[in-house]
Amino acid sequence: MSVHTRVPIDAASMQVPRGQVYTIPNRCKGCNFCIQFCPKEVLEFSEAINNKGYHFPIVRKGKEEQCIHCRFCDLICPELAIFTRELESAPAQGA
Numbered sequence: 001m002s003v004h005t006r007v008p009i010d011a012a013s014m015q016v017p018r019g020q021v022y023t024i025p026n027r028c029k030g031c032n033f034c035i036q037f038c039p040k041e042v043l044e045f046s047e048a049i050n051n052k053g054y055h056f057p058i059v060r061k062g063k064e065e066q067c068i069h070c071r072f073c074d075l076i077c078p079e080l081a082i083f084t085r086e087l088e089s090a091p092a093q094g095a
Contacts, residue, residue: 017068018088019069019084020067022084023057026050026052027079027081028079029081030055030056031079033076034077037073040067042059042063043059043060043073044058044059056081069085069086
């Protein structure tokens with residue numbers, strides 16, 4: 001049985017969004033929302049703790065290039081302790 005995957009006609013010319021994650025460690029209260037809802041599993045808790053005694057999110061080793069600037073972390077953080085900035089996008093695979 002073959003599986004057919006739908007691909008947009010212009011997929012070769014599409015660009016994959018890339019983002020850079022920034023945290024404000026001392027605002028974080030360790031709620032885990034940013035880590036839990038990241039679609040690319042880019043984030044994890046740091047070993048360090050902030051002034052409030054919480055482990056704050058950092059980018060996982062090896063995932064530095066995986067952020068797609070979806071902004072889920074930015075939108076869901078109740079303390080406004082994390083955000084992303086869009087970087088120049090790389091061409092899609094096969095372009």
